[in-house]
Amino acid sequence: MQPKLKLKNKIYITLSVGAVVSLIVLNSIFDVVNCNIKRDYTGGRDKFYQDIKEKIQKLEKEEFKDAAAASRLAQQYNILGTYYLESRLWDMTIDAFNNVLKYGNASDNTFYSLGLAYGNRGVEKNSKDDINKAEYNYRKATAVNPNHLDAKYALAILLFYYREDGKDEALTLINDIIVKNRAHYPARFANGRINYELGNKEKALTIYQELLADINKMPVSGLSNDYKAECTRNITRIMSELSMR
Structure with missing residues (x-):
């Protein structure tokens, strides 16, 4: 099971289900790690971990003659960091991706991964400092790549739920994502949720x-069925609430 985060107070209008990315804002709805980067380590977990560690140790002992060596180290730390992220090892994830930065890979995905780790750790430990670092890294990711929609989405969720003055910016970010990609269903669920709240x-x-209506046009799959169920549930709840006015 993917790592999940919760809000302190239960909220009943759901955003979406399935594999998405960001801070989690509901009891059992959002996965932190994108399923597209999830790997099956079953049976090879220890070997995978050890192989990467050995490659890093070997590379760090070598003398750096050019940027290629640093690039190789950044690549290995990136693999290791992704492994830790998917394993919910936030401290080790942060250490790994800080080394990715150290060895020259200041990419949008590096900052985004750091944002995920700090955000999850911040919620679990109720750490304002980590939440601040998550926001910083999400903003860095979107500054490097304004079209990194998952980072923009994660930032929007963080702002809406963890910044008293962040609701307007959060809604602006969500709407920008939808304009750029209407198939970003988590953002569209969030748009409904934010307006509801x-x-x-x-x-x-x-x-x-x-x-x-758009979900009904998707190919039938477990994910589309989950989206449909959650969306239908939200519609039913809101219609019920409106009828009682």
């Missing part, structure tokens, strides 16, 4: 109804 229930209902 801001008291815009009619708008949230319209958002979910339009989303459901």
Whole structure:
């Protein structure tokens, strides 16, 4: 099971289900790590870990004659960091990706991965410092690559739930993601959720109804079925609440 985060107070209107990325904002809805980078380590976990560690140790003992050596180290630390991230080892993830930075790979994905690790650790430990570092790294990722929509999405969720003055920026970020990619379903779920929490229930209902229409056009899969179920549940709840006014 992928790592999950929770809000302190239970909120019933769901965002989405399936494999997505970011801070988790609901009891059992969001996975922190994108399934596209998830690997099956079953049976080879220890060997994988040891092989990467040995490669790093060997490379760090060598004299650096050119940038290629540093690049190889950054690559190995990136693999190791991804492994730790998927294993929910936040401290080790942070150490690994800081070494990725140290050896010259200041990419959007490096900052994004650091944001995920700091964000998860921050929620688990109730650490404002880690939440601040998560925000910093998400912003760095989006500065390096304004089209890194997952980093922008993660930043939006963090701002909405952990920054009293962040709701307007969060909604702006979510809308920007949707304009650039309407198939970013987590952002569209979040758009409905945010509007619902801001008291815009009619708008949230319209958002979910339009989303459901698009989900129904997706190829049938476990993920599309999950999306459909969550979206239908949200629509039913909002319609029920509106009918009681």
